[in-house]
Structure formats: structure tokens, C-alpha cells
Amino acid sequence: MSGPVQADTLFDEGRLQGLLQTQKGVLVRVKSIAEDKPIVLEETGRPQNVSLGAKEVSAKDEGKKEPKTFLRLGTGFFVSSDGLILTNASVVDQAKRVWYEVDGIAYLAEVKGVDVPTNLALLQAKTMPKKFSTVNLTDSVTLPQAGSFLVRLSLPMDFPSTPTVGMVQGADTQFGMKAFPTRYLRVQLNTGPGEAGAPVFDLWGKFVGVTVAVLPELQATYVLPGRAVDWVCSNMTPKGRQYGYFGFNVEEDHSVEDSTRLIVKTVDPKGPAIAANIKEGDIIEMAGGKEAATLGDLRDAAFYTKPGQYLDLKIKRGNEEMNVSVQAIEKK
Amino acid sequence: MTKQNSDSIESLLKLKKTAAPSDGFWSECFDPGFSRKMMVALSRPRRPSRAWSVLGWGFSILFSGVVVVTFVVAWMFSPQRAIASWEKSVKGREYVVDSLHSSQLTSYKIETVQDALLGEPTGGTTAYRFTSGTSGEGQF
Numbered sequence: 001m002s003g004p005v006q007a008d009t010l011f012d013e014g015r016l017q018g019l020l021q022t023q024k025g026v027l028v029r030v031k032s033i034a035e036d037k038p039i040v041l042e043e044t045g046r047p048q049n050v051s052l053g054a055k056e057v058s059a060k061d062e063g064k065k066e067p068k069t070f071l072r073l074g075t076g077f078f079v080s081s082d083g084l085i086l087t088n089a090s091v092v093d094q095a096k097r098v099w100y101e102v103d104g105i106a107y108l109a110e111v112k113g114v115d116v117p118t119n120l121a122l123l124q125a126k127t128m129p130k131k132f133s134t135v136n137l138t139d140s141v142t143l144p145q146a147g148s149f150l151v152r153l154s155l156p157m158d159f160p161s162t163p164t165v166g167m168v169q170g171a172d173t174q175f176g177m178k179a180f181p182t183r184y185l186r187v188q189l190n191t192g193p194g195e196a197g198a199p200v201f202d203l204w205g206k207f208v209g210v211t212v213a214v215l216p217e218l219q220a221t222y223v224l225p226g227r228a229v230d231w232v233c234s235n236m237t238p239k240g241r242q243y244g245y246f247g248f249n250v251e252e253d254h255s256v257e258d259s260t261r262l263i264v265k266t267v268d269p270k271g272p273a274i275a276a277n278i279k280e281g282d283i284i285e286m287a288g289g290k291e292a293a294t295l296g297d298l299r300d301a302a303f304y305t306k307p308g309q310y311l312d313l314k315i316k317r318g319n320e321e322m323n324v325s326v327q328a329i330e331k332k
Numbered sequence: 333m334t335k336q337n338s339d340s341i342e343s344l345l346k347l348k349k350t351a352a353p354s355d356g357f358w359s360e361c362f363d364p365g366f367s368r369k370m371m372v373a374l375s376r377p378r379r380p381s382r383a384w385s386v387l388g389w390g391f392s393i394l395f396s397g398v399v400v401v402t403f404v405v406a407w408m409f410s411p412q413r414a415i416a417s418w419e420k421s422v423k424g425r426e427y428v429v430d431s432l433h434s435s436q437l438t439s440y441k442i443e444t445v446q447d448a449l450l451g452e453p454t455g456g457t458t459a460y461r462f463t464s465g466t467s468g469e470g471q472f
Contacts, residue, residue: 033418071422090458091428099415106415116461119430127411157427175432179470193427196458213430213460222432246472265469295470302472 012203019151019205020163025133028102029155030076030087030109030123030197032095035069074196075155076100076123078134079233083125086135086210086233087197089114092121102129113236117181117243118224119212121197122236135199137233140207140226143185144168150208150223152189154198164189169220173296181243182303183296185209185223190216228303235306244305244328247271248278252295260293261285264315276326279317286314307331430460 074091078084085100092098093116098109100123108126115121144150148168156162166189173183187200191214200208200223209223224232235241247268253261262284267274284292288301288311305311310325363369375389407413 031419033422068424069422070424070426071419072426072428074428088428088430090430090460097418099411099418106412108411108415119460191429193429196428196430213432215432249469249471251469298472299470 015203016151016163016165019201019203020153020161022205023133023135023153023199023201024161025102025131026077026135026199027153027155027161028076028078028085028100029194030074030085030091030098030100031106032072032092032099033069033097034072034093034095073157073194075194075198077153077197077199078125078132079137081134083109083128084112084233085109085123085125086199086229087121087123088210088212089116089119089121091196092123098123100125102132105129113238113240115232115236115241118228118232118241120210120224120229120232120236122233135207137207137226137230140209140230141202142227143171143183143225144202144208146170149203150187150189150200151203152187152195152198152200152211152221154191154195154211156192157194166221169218172222173294173299175215175222179295179299180222182228182300183225184212185225186215186218186220187223188219189221190214190219191221231304242307243331244302244307244309244311245271245331246273246302246311246326246328248273250284250295250298262292262295262298272327272329276324278313278315278324278326281317283316284313285316285321286312288312302328428458430458432460 072091072095074087076085076087076091079086092111093114095111098111099106100109101107107128109123110126112122112124146168150166150168152164152166154162154164166187169186169188171183171185173180185208189200189211191198191211196211198211200211202208207226207229209225210229211221212224213222214220215222232241248264248271249266250262251265253263264273264278264280264282264284267278267280284298286292287298288304290297290301292298292301292313301311305328307328307330310327313324313326315322315324
């Protein structure tokens with residue numbers, strides 16, 4: 001028998017519809033007003049230290065453009081019954097005014113914290129609708145395998161709650177030459193205007209993560225996993241999340257056949273690593289109780305270690321193996 | 333109390349009874365225009381020297397003023413009015429999309445023109461901001 005694959009052969013439609021009913025009332029349309037300051041590009045074509053949401057202009061156009069006041073719109077969702085709302089940092093970063101809408105009614109909110117590296121922002125609703133639902137961040141699933149189907153709920157443009165189904169394509173720790181702060185899920189979802197900050201669920205309605213960036217060439221979207229979302233939210237401060245600094249540089253060594261290993265390249269003489277007896281040339285085998293063969297593995301372990309906490313490392317120096325604990329300090 | 337004084341009081345009471353507005357009050361209650369007549373009567377103190385009428389009117393006016401001011405202030409400072417004024421003050425709407433290649437993506441705005449829904453590129457795309465890390469090496 002040939003022909004198009006019917007939707008009900010892939011999914012239980014009733015389950016999907018049940019998911020939409022369960023998550024009804026979690027979404028809010030986040031709006032903010034910010035000045036649209038132009039980014040001045042360097043000769044390399046890379047933007048300098050600028051805020052999210054800014055426009056890129058070439059150096060010759062600098063000064064010609066006046067800052068414009070823009071209304072930014074994105075998707076957000078309630079994460080607690082006392083009115084905490086999660087969205088993308090780019091929707092509210094450096095905003096003068098922030099509010100949100102539920103069923104067309106506007107409510108005031110204020111920014112509680114913005115974490116630019118993960119593109120997350122936490123808002124506190126100052127006024128709330130009588131009825132709303134929340135997404136339980138602690139109830140998130142572990143990283144879904146490639147091939148798993150996920151459902152995103154979003155508010156594209158001015159449309160109401162819209163579901164989209166996509167498949168997990170992989171989990172990445174970097175994009176080209178640039179690194180993500182932790183492992184992101186790459187999902188076959190084409191994010192459109194206004195869908196920034198949308199929650200993603202599995203087919204059973206469990207929270208999987210938040211969309212953080214789109215990869216238009218592949219029509220894919222990167223999703224920050226639920227564990228990382230919960231970690232960022234629970235450690236959010238008005239200045240954003242505090243990241244730990246350990247004081248060493250690591251290089252991926254590909255000289256070993258069929259595998260990679262991490263070699264400590266330099267150690268900051270004033271950093272915590274030197275106090276923990278880490279030396280140049282040490283090979284890092286495990287970090288945070290998990291095997292660390294790539295920079296992504298080490299980044300993942302470091303991500304979940306906040307200033308003041310210790311990162312347990314298993315290192316190899318010559319023929320000797322040893323366990324060390326490095327205390328993270330606040331990254332400047 | 334002297335008799336002269338007593339006579340004087342009695343005559344005064346009689347005078348007062350004659351002038352009292354309660355004479356025939358109930359019988360006049362159902363007359364046409366009673367409410368209007370009563371309001372007119374109340375607005376004109378029988379004795380201009382009586383300060384209570386002035387106070388009564390003053391209080392009513394003051395109370396009404398306070399109510400009006402309360403409603404006006406509540407309206408002026410209501411969140412919905414503030415939010416509506418913020419929305420009107422902006423020059424454009426930007427539906428946020430965070431792209432790893434900002435120059436290759438555009439976002440759109442919707443405008444209702446002559447009952448038509450139009451999409452128009454706004455360039456309202458934001459670039460995902462990488463903060464650290466290069467391929468092959470990482471600082472921790």
C-alpha cells in the first residue's frame with residue numbers, strides 16, 4: 001500500500017488535542033517598548049558590544065539613523081502561580097516599558113532578570129488575569145533523542161495560540177565557530193515573527209524547553225532544554241544569571257585516534273584552578289561526574305556550577321589519575 | 333422664668349408653627365412637581381442668616397467633587413489607559429525572531445488597509461548574541 005502518510009499514523013491526534021487543552025491559558029503575548037539603537041559594524045563585519053534587538057548599520061551610515069521607538073512583540077508563558085513569566089531576552093532587553101496580553105486584555109509587568117547568553121528573561125506580572133495556567137519547569141523531561149516529536153505552542157504575529165509539531169534533529173553545543181553556553185536541542189521547527197520565547201512540549205505534554213534562536217537555512221530552531229531553563233530561572237538575579245569562572249583554558253585534542261580529549265592549555269595564576277592544583281598539560285577525563293571528551297561536555301558541566309559551588313574533575317597527569325574540585329568564582 | 337418671657341416664647345412658638353414647612357407637608361407630597369418644589373424650597377434658606385444651608389450645600393458640592401476627582405484620577409492612572417497610550421506612541425511594531433543569521437531573515441507586520449490584511453517587511457529580526465567560545469578551544 002502506498003500513498004501519503006496519514007497524520008494519525010504518526011501521532012495520536014486525541015493526545016495532541018488533549019495537550020493543547022492542558023496547556024490552554026499558559027501563553028501570553030509579551031510586548032515591550034525600547035529604543036532601536038543602531039549597531040555599528042566593525043571592519044570585520046561583526047557587531048560590537050551591543051544589546052539584543054538592535055539593528056545593524058555600516059559605519060558610514062552611523063549618525064544618519066536616529067533612534068526609533070519600537071514596539072517589540074514575542075511569546076511568553078506563566079511559570080508560577082504568583083505571576084512569573086518566561087520569554088526571550090531579546091523581547092524585553094533594555095525595554096523602557098513591559099506588559100503582556102491575555103485574550104486581548106493588557107496587564108502590567110516588570111523585568112525581573114535577563115540572561116543574555118541563554119536568551120532568557122524572567123518577568124514579574126504586576127497585574128494578573130483571574131484565570132491562567134502555569135508550566136511546571138521542574139517537571140521537564142531529560143534531553144529527548146533525535147527523532148522524537150515535539151510540540152511548540154506560540155503566538156505568531158497577532159494570531160492566537162498556535163501549535164506546531166517538529167522533530168528533534170540533534171543536540172549541539174556550538175554553531176560554527178561560536179559556542180552555546182550549554183547543549184541546545186536542534187528541532188525541525190521554523191520559528192516565525194512573534195514566536196520568540198515559545199515553550200516546547202513532548203507529545204505527553206511534558207515541558208521540554210524554550211525556543212531561543214532560529215536557523216533559517218535548515219528551517220530549524222534551537223531549544224534551550226528544560227533543566228537549563230529551570231536552572232537559569234532559579235538563579236536569576238536583577239543583573240542576570242551569575243556564571244562561574246574557573247581560571248583555565250582547555251583545548252580539544254584530536255591527535256588520538258577515533259576520539260578527542262581535553263587538555264588544559266593555560267591556567268590563570270590568579271584563578272581558582274591553580275589553587276585546586278590544576279596544571280598545564282593535564283588531561284580532563286570527567287567533569288561533574290560525567291565523561292568529558294569534548295568542549296561541549298565541559299561547557300555543560302560548567303554551566304550548572306554557579307559561583308561558590310565546586311566542579312568535580314577527574315584529571316590525568318602523566319600516568320597518574322586524580323580527582324580535584326575547583327570552586328567557581330563570579331565571572332567578570 | 334417671668335410671665336412676660338413665657339408669653340414671648342408662646343408667641344414665638346406660634347409664629348414658628350405658622351411658618352413651619354411641615355404644615356400640610358404630607359398632603360402635598362403627592363402634588364405634581366413636588367420634588368422640584370421641595371428642592372427649590374430647600375435651596376432657599378428661610379432665614380439667610382442660617383449658616384447650615386450653606387454648609388449643607390457646600391458639603392454636597394465638596395462630596396460630588398471628591399467623587400468626580402477620584403474617578404478622573406483612577407482613569408488617568410489606570411494600567412489599561414497607560415498601556416494604550418504607550419502603544420500609540422510607537423512608530424513601528426517588531427515581531428521578534430532571533431536568528432543566527434539576522435541578515436537573511438525578515439519579520440512582518442500586519443496592517444488593516446481598506447479591509448485588507450497586508451504583510452510588510454520590517455526587518456525586525458534580532459541576532460542571537462554569542463558570548464563566548466571558539467571552535468577547538470574554550471575558556472572556563
